[in-house]
């Protein structure tokens with residue numbers, strides 16, 4: 567008898583790349599027999615362009631390390647998940663401010679969670695993990711980085727998604 571596995575994917579996306587990746591990942595994980603619920607993180611006040619020059623975005627990301635958020639749907643913490651995948655764009659070498667807020671508020675309640683970061687350039691996941699542990703005081707199991715060009719290349723994307731499935735399986739397998 568196989569185990570049925572239940573995952574939550576919680577994400578923020580400003581320009582759609584992370585959202586696309588989350589949609590494709592959740593379809594893929596579902597096709598592999600994993601139950602997946604997707605939650606969207608919404609800042610109470612969304613950032614307006616030009617994003618790279620938006621002072622509130624810069625301050626929230628680098629200094630305040632957060633911003634007020636809502637979850638859609640809101641029942642994330644009422645459900646029990648085997649693992650939570652937290653997906654975020656990278657802004658100025660940091661997790662986006664809505665995801666920094668999510669981790670500060672709820673990270674300690676997630677149990678096992680992994681971070682999926684979407685960026686233009688390859689990011690050193692260890693640097694991101696270190697910041698999360700030091701600044702937010704929660705400990706993700708691991709970090710996976712997918713670049714925008716990998717999302718757009720179907721063959722590459724399938725490879726990265728397969729890697730994600732095997733990471734999830736391995737992590738849960740070891741812990742069972």
Ligand SMILES: Cc1cc2nc3c(=O)[nH]c(=O)nc-3n(C[C@H](O)[C@H](O)[C@H](O)COP(=O)(O)O)c2cc1C
Pocket residue numbers: 578579580581582583584585617618619623654655656657658659660684685686687688689714
């Ligand atoms: C304000 C801002 C800062 C960014 N900083 C970085 C960065 O430091 N390194 C990087 O590789 N990409 C950076 N990017 C690119 C984003 O990580 C990339 O476009 C990502 O796919 C955006 O995710 P989204 O489409 O889900 O919002 C930045 C983008 C923005 C808007």
